[in-house]
Amino acid sequence: MRLSNLYTKTIKNNPSDEQSLNAQLLIRAGFIHKEMAGVYSYLPLGKRVLDNISKIIREEMNNLGCLEVQMSILQPKEIWEITDRWDDKKVDIWFKTKLYNGQELGIGLTHEEPIVDSLKSYIDSYKSLPVYVYQIQNKFRNELRAKSGLLRGREFLMKDLYSFSESQEGHRKFYEKVIKSYQNIYSKLELGDFTYRTYADGGIFSKSFSDEFQTISPIGEDDIYVDEVKKIAINAEIYNDLNLKKLSLDKSSLVLKKGVEVGNTFSLESKYTDALDLYYTDKNGHKKSIIMGCYGIGVSRLMGVIAEVFADSNGLVWPNCIAPFKVYLISVNEDPKSKQKTEVIYKLLTQKNIDVIYDDRDVRAGEKFADADLLGIPYRVVVNQNFEDKQVELKHRKQNKIEFVQFDRLESIIY
RNA sequence: CGGGGAUUGGCGCAGUUGGCUAGCGCGCCGCGUUUGGGACGCGGAGGUCGGAGGUUCGAGUCCUCUAUCCCCGACCA
Numbered sequence: 001m002r003l004s005n006l007y008t009k010t011i012k013n014n015p016s017d018e019q020s021l022n023a024q025l026l027i028r029a030g031f032i033h034k035e036m037a038g039v040y041s042y043l044p045l046g047k048r049v050l051d052n053i054s055k056i057i058r059e060e061m062n063n064l065g066c067l068e069v070q071m072s073i074l075q076p077k078e079i080w081e082i083t084d085r086w087d088d089k090k091v092d093i094w095f096k097t098k099l100y101n102g103q104e105l106g107i108g109l110t111h112e113e114p115i116v117d118s119l120k121s122y123i124d125s126y127k128s129l130p131v132y133v134y135q136i137q138n139k140f141r142n143e144l145r146a147k148s149g150l151l152r153g154r155e156f157l158m159k160d161l162y163s164f165s166e167s168q169e170g171h172r173k174f175y176e177k178v179i180k181s182y183q184n185i186y187s188k189l190e191l192g193d194f195t196y197r198t199y200a201d202g203g204i205f206s207k208s209f210s211d212e213f214q215t216i217s218p219i220g221e222d223d224i225y226v227d228e229v230k231k232i233a234i235n236a237e238i239y240n241d242l243n244l245k246k247l248s249l250d251k252s253s254l255v256l257k258k259g260v261e262v263g264n265t266f267s268l269e270s271k272y273t274d275a276l277d278l279y280y281t282d283k284n285g286h287k288k289s290i291i292m293g294c295y296g297i298g299v300s301r302l303m304g305v306i307a308e309v310f311a312d313s314n315g316l317v318w319p320n321c322i323a324p325f326k327v328y329l330i331s332v333n334e335d336p337k338s339k340q341k342t343e344v345i346y347k348l349l350t351q352k353n354i355d356v357i358y359d360d361r362d363v364r365a366g367e368k369f370a371d372a373d374l375l376g377i378p379y380r381v382v383v384n385q386n387f388e389d390k391q392v393e394l395k396h397r398k399q400n401k402i403e404f405v406q407f408d409r410l411e412s413i414i415y
Numbered sequence: 416c417g418g419g420g421a422u423u424g425g426c427g428c429a430g431u432u433g434g435c436u437a438g439c440g441c442g443c444c445g446c447g448u449u450u451g452g453g454a455c456g457c458g459g460a461g462g463u464c465g466g467a468g469g470u471u472c473g474a475g476u477c478c479u480c481u482a483u484c485c486c487c488g489a490c491c492a
Contacts, residue, residue: 020485145416159453369452370453
């Protein structure tokens with residue numbers, strides 16, 4: 001993409017209506033636009049990051065044999081009344097609306113009820129189980145207080161996976177596979193070293209713990225006790241002697257930290273499936289309950305967390321795999337032929353399917369460097385006099401040193 | 416929902432004890448000089464001060480109500 005083609009632009013001042021680093025930088029760099037408190041639009045650059053994160057999650061889900069669906073945002077109230085989750089006194093974060101005929105509708109805040117309800121049309125026998133189905137969609141929650149930029153919004157992108165198993169053993173096995181898969185996702189996003197599987201309250205439906213994935217950051221809302229050796233943690237909400245014993249955690253090796261919940265997995269037993277009358281018939285012809293699990297990852301929240309934790313004083317720093325572009329290509333004005341040469345390189349890189357932003361603006365080099373840094377593009381390539389020897393200047397966003405490499409080698413360095 | 420802070424061109428801000436044509440920086444447009452870390456000069460465009468009501472000869476400055484945003488707390492299937 002040519003920068004001259006990008007309608008967004010960077011700004012030097014932090015917006016006055018945002019305190020959190022992630023929102024400040026993402027707005028300054030033109031990744032997101034604030035519509036109202038807790039509601040953001042994703043601009044061309046931000047959309048690419050969001051899609052790249054989704055892609056990584058999607059790959060992992062597909063590897064587990066999960067199937068992606070797109071569910072409706074508008075929800076009929078009847079199915080929610082069955083599980084007693086329609087009443088505002090029970091679930092106080094609903095956005096609701098009405099048809100002209102007066103029929104009440106909910107704006108999807110989660111999708112357990114509708115997915116279970118829809119499966120009734122297809123699941124009746126043990127032969128059709130298990131079912132693993134996921135969605136990556138916007139969810140809407142009327143939070144009393146939106147905060148921290150992308151970390152707690154009223155409209156946000158979320159991946160939710162729902163599993164339906166015929167037995168506890170089957171469920172348990174799959175559940176642990178999802179945990180593994182989540183760990184892969186956080187590793188790929190370069191958050192692995194400081195994202196902890198964290199035991200948390202299982203909720204009213206479950207005797208067991210639920211699992212949260214908490215990324216350590218001062219901006220986090222959760223207090224968690226971390227065992228840095230065992231690489232697990234326990235949420236302060238359930239921190240007590242009994243639970244420590246259950247989890248064989250030793251008080252003396254736990255450190256209190258702030259965490260951002262970037263994922264959550266629940267065992268739901270058969271609470272929703274029973275309630276909504278989704279059963280299956282086993283080999284012996286007996287009607288049996290279906291064991292359900294749900295597994296969420298906040299995609300837009302992850303974008304905020306990553307922006308937040310990797311940023312430096314010059315701006316954003318994206319991990320390679322989710323950066324909106326891999327290369328920020330710059331021509332310099334001191335060399336009169338630089339622009340022509342850069343055009344050539346731009347075309348070559350593009351042909352090789354490398355995502356590159358070509359800063360073709362007629363501005364001074366310093367401004368381009370500053371923007372390259374602010375946008376957090378992993379590789380900066382500058383074309384100057386050295387190109388006569390097929391050399392271009394290469395700089396990694398995360399490092400300060402500049403190296404000169406043969407143009408042909410770029411492809412092997414950039415991935 | 417309780418407490419605190421904020422709201423003035425696109426963005427960030429300043430506006431004395433109410434006083435005459437509401438300023439500054441960034442950005443934007445034009446011309447010129449520059450050209451490796453957000454250059455500089457000159458010339459422009461652009462705001463009626465979140466909204467409503469009130470006090471006053473006179474309100475961005477005072478009063479009342481209200482909306483929105485941020486932070487802390489409560490809350491977070």
